Amino acid sequence: MKDTIKIIPLGGFDKIGMNMTIIESDESIIIVDCGTSFPPNDMPGIDTSIPDISYLKEHKEKVKGIVVTHGHEDHIGAIPYVLPELDIPIYGTPLTILLIEDKLKRYNINKPKTKVIRQGNTFILGDFKIEFIKTNHSIPDAVMLAIYTVAGIIVCTGDFKIDLTPTIGDTTDLRRLAAIGSKGVLAVLSDSTNALIKGSSPSENEVSISMDRLFNNYKNERLIIATFASNMDRVSQIIDISKKYGRKVILQGDVMLEIFKSAEKLGYISLQNDVLIEPDEASCYKDSELVFLTTGNHGEPISCLSDIANGLNENIKIKESDVILFSSIPVQGYESIFSETINSLEEQGAKILFRDLHVTGHACIEELKLIYNLLSPKYIIPAHGQFRIRNANKEIAISCGIPEENVLMIKNGDILKISESFSEVTGSIELKEILVDGLGIGDISGQILSERKAMSQAGVVIVTLCFSHGSKRLIAPPSIVTQGFVNRQKSASLILKLTDDVSSEVSRMIAQDIDSSRFETNIKRTLQASIWKKTMRKPLIIVNVTEAVI
Template sequence: MTDIAAPRLKTPPTLPAGTLRIVPLGGLGEIGRNMAVFEINGKLLIVDCGVLFPEETQPGVDLILPDFSYIEDRLDDVVGLVLTHGHEDHIGAVPYLLRLKADIPLIGSQLTLALIEAKLQEHRIKPYTLTVSEGQIEQFGPFDCEFVAVNHSIPDALAVFIRTVAGNVLHTGDFKMDQLPLDGRITDLRAFSRLGEEGVDLFMVDSTNADVPGFTTAEREIGPVLENLFAKVKKRIIVASFSSHIHRVQQVLDAAAAHGRHVAFVGRSMVRNMTIAAKLGYLHVPDGILVDIKNVDNLPDDKVVLMSTGSQGEPMAALSRMANGDHRITVGDGDTVILASSLIPGNENAVYRVINGLLKLGADVVHKGNAKVHVSGHAAAGELLYCYNIIKPRNVMPVHGETRHLIANGKLAESTGVPADRVLLTDDGSVVDLSEGKARIVGAVECGLVYVDGSSIGGVTDSDLKDRRVLGEEGFISIITVVNSTTGKIVSGPEIHARGFAENDTVFDEIKPRISAALEEAVTSNRDHTSYQLQQVIRRIVGTWVNKRYRRRPMIIPVVLEA
């Protein structure tokens, strides 16, 4: 396999005429912010534009976006943005891209566009859209795009086959090969086979479950498990899932109807998405089953099901607030909470914290680890092998996954006969050129993490996050001192205050004389000193003492005023 990390690569050469360039700006080495840019003969086509959700090491961050800097000054050359499906890690960053240029055409299925249009309405952006369906072919500048039905954990997902003069690319988006899907819409392997016969020069394929042997369990197997749970529970049931998992919500509605329970949607995104899905016919709601969250207190506990957001332990989501006791829904003894989702890597601690909080409140918690209440939406190794053998791609570029997933997918491709030098393991920012049937990594572009922090976009840096982690884990110490600029004598202070370090500021009494002596020596030995130099003297003295005495590394903020 061609395995070269993007940061070690050089600036790519000028793109020759008739060559197709592919630049992934997200989704490689991570689960989230999926985005890929295709370029040929001066025109750009984008596939997906999603967000990544922050980890605990990124305090205060709301979302993480792809780095648009590569295309920011070329948005007039963008002929379209293809959205493969409606999950946040594929559409969540669209509003931020359209803030830069609002008239970029959005191309996707009916449900996908309905979900993004609702999101854009909140951002007060009215998009230009083109609804497409499986089997449809559309021309966008030099890109001829054919759309193929694929099965995923959200309805209406599409793969896209991109024809260009340089070669053909098949991008699967997220998919699996469930043979008994709830909506009857299977991955179109006949189309995959036909496109393979035409020639797939580059296969960009979902890698999330490439290290999982066999085949992904069918969604249909979850329904009976939920119904059995509903039959046993005597009090309230709370089901947490992704707000876009329409299939799982359908199963919850069906189980609730079978056992005489009413369902209330909890969480703004859950209410919005399910309203859209029901209106378009993707969600079938039994008559009289839905109730407003405001009315659940008037119903007996054994007649209530709450369909909630927060399955990933998001701090502000409904389930986390229930676990913390600051939601209008109070969880108690006998209630059952079902986490009907997979753990996204990086969210483990947050999810287990929510589970522990719910258990302390007396609830029973059912999750994928102790019951079959969720199945993945991604193809496992056996399904990927089928695809490789059907399509027989000339080159393979695994996408959508952490490094371990990409490597596992690359090995699957090799096992089916794809030459090792035709399997490209790339990072975000890697530049791949396709011409004459050969795909090559030719360089890399800058591709960092762009943080959304409140109303700030890109204003927060990794250095800022490091400071936040230090403040959160080690606390901070401030030292204010007034010094006679001529004699070096201390006029006032040092006055020391700490937060998150010590309960009593008297612990600093022993270091104050050393600070005073060091400042006097610094002033008298160097008459041309600056306030910054004196602050550094304090920082060194206090930092060394704190580290030796307490084995801590707090943030130290010295302030020196000269009189």
């Protein structure tokens, strides 16, 4: 139907992260955001996971571009993996595009087709007209999208909050949202992250007041502050307050430094070289004159603090007089590491402070209500998060007068056809979890993950059998080497017994003229049974069968 479009989420509708949604007409496809998710805790060695773009590759001729709401990893992180497959332009605000370009350079993707669109501007992409609407988030240059389609206006909120007193930039453009709402909005794809939190999100200015008070209370102690790398408002405040109290700031974390360099190029911030010093200059100052500002990979601040707690950071060694200020919250999936790190830091004598040092970058219940009332959409599609928080967002929408049947709880892969007269999930795309391990993309199978788990939990046992060429005669006793299983010297008798078991099984197979292709499987089964009986462990067992010409 000519007045119908499709909305297909490829990520972000089952967990926090990996945001990617397709908007499709008869002739055009646009992609809204292209993010990664944090690596799963139960998948050793996995760096991250990215959306499955098989559908996009099948309809490559229709794909017109990627439109990005802001510069966080869960919205831009997958672009280096997707761009070589699709070779399409990317549209975003100045800071977002600069962060993307820097990222692509690190992946040796040169001269990407990037297009800078400023807040408040509109552009045409395929069958769609797209407007960038100014909003607040924990990184500058965030926007909502008003997408004008043949079926009506679709508003994608991205990640947002309503901060009436932001420290960087202007507040969310509520007047423009109201104007768009007066035209009639077909659907809103809405951030659900804080749909369980009552009230409204506090202003970033409130953190500044609390931070200033703590600087004043702990004038004689060294301060270590953990925050999110991308929260430029917060970092700028900390630098300004440090200058007020005569302290020098040492930035820790590559992500923070990259974002700051990009923001400084655009004139959004000043790094204040009279305040910032290098780590090797710290010895020139008293503890009361220093602030360490830390973050880590993916902007997750606990990563850097975990290294500090474990003595792995060459620049910071914990002292009993240290005061650690947490101007952040634990990212989902990192709660156990967060708890362990806090415990370790306190054991080493550091004082840990949390209160009033962080405000969220996401809208709470009252802010979501305000947006729904301003836009008055026919449909609301709760996005960004697992079912529980999206379902809470559904209840908010219903409380604003949206009929329950018009709150569409779709899942990743669902093909939603929508128009002014109807909405229907007409099918679904089978999506695979695409895991990234170094330069390997999507080549990590379940078997590999099972082997990694086995190695991490019970170690590995490697058996080598060497036969003379063309015969089934062993030219040397079986060799057994272990890693992470048992101490070979202290468990010599166990290794000797396992070697005897392998020798006996080889003799049995030779005597019964069993095909050599079955040697590896049979040896593995014998060892599994023997090891379990003697140790009740299940290490990964590797059997190498070789031939030698003698």
